[in-house]
């Protein structure tokens with residue numbers, strides 16, 4: 232039954248936005264642009280929680296626990312010559328030019344330096360968040376920086392390094408990407424050891440696990456809200472289910488030297504991965520997992536895609552752990568949304584809104600909103616690529632793109648009689664802020 236009311240006012244027909252409509256139709260109507268124009272300013276006013284970003288300055292090595300490999304291929308939109316970055320520089324800093332020539336970008340670098348002086352300490356990045364209407368941002372960093380305001384930036388710390396405690400000669404030698412990544416994992420593990428006053432790897436496996444626990448607890452004390460795996464960069468993401476004594480036996484044999492066989496190393500890592508997931512549940516630290524194709528020409532999509540995690544995500548032993556699958560499994564976002572049928576599994580859309588243009592990301596978001604709308608969260612994956620293309624610009628591009636794509640997806644859904652405008656705004660609040668914030672039990676806003 233069509234439940235539509237209309238009012239004639241001065242000859243104009245105005246539909247009551249909140250009245251539910253009975254049957255969906257397969258095409259948007261002529262009103263879709265108007266609905267979009269009406270929704271966008273309202274969506275821009277919603278203060279966001281950015282669920283995944285790497286805030287910091289380009290010369291700060293702690294913005295990530297790994298680094299970009301040499302000479303990797305970059306998809307076109309995230310290249311430094313994307314003309315949209317001119318719009319970002321104009322919106323954020325009043326950039327007066329319409330190109331990014333080396334001469335003109337000097338102006339941009341100087342302007343940022345001036346602003347940093349004007350907004351010292353934590354004020355500079357607070358200002359950036361204010362400009363894009365982000366209330367709080369996750370800060371997925373090796374360590375936190377004193378120039379990030381702990382009230383606005385919530386630390387998400389890396390735990391992959393606990394999986395690489397042995398001689399990593401073969402691990403690093405696999406390809407030029409791993410040659411960059413694996414030594415940085417060793418460095419990260421040593422930083423955790425320093426933090427916990429552990430001068431060398433404990434002789435006993437029990438003590439190694441206790442060292443992991445202490446690190447997690449201390450990081451939570453220091454403000455950490457979640458743990459993060461970027462393991463997909465370092466090895467295939469198929470995880471077997473070894474017994475504790477198998478992992479212990481491997482630890483005993485290689486803790487003081489020697490190179491484990493590939494099979495032995497993977498078995499040990501599989502145990503540690505599952506151990507960390509259980510600890511994340513026990514300590515109320517949601518588990519963030521990188522789940523998309525990404526940088527590095529040697530990144531193996533078929534061996535590291537999101538569906539490889541299905542046996543872990545659907546394992547009832549981990550029901551007490553909250554999983555946030557970062558980057559929505561891109562480019563397998565259609566499969567990925569069905570993983571969120573598990574009550575404790577969520578999808579974050581960071582990176583997707585940067586690597587895809589808004590027209591394509593709109594389709595992803597619409598498909599998600601039509602499937603499990605209460606299980607998706609907003610993120611940017613902002614990152615300081617260099618002095619010109621900083622975290623500032625990638626924050627802006629990510630936030631702008633996501634808000635536009637969200638307004639467009641919802642406008643189509645309204646026009647196709649799937650939802651009302653009132654419901655659309657509820658969904659917008661949930662995606663941009665509410666769903667993610669609820670996962671942290673009052674620790675973020």
Ligand SMILES: [Zn+2]
Nearest residue numbers: 283285371612
């Ligand atoms: Zn990231």
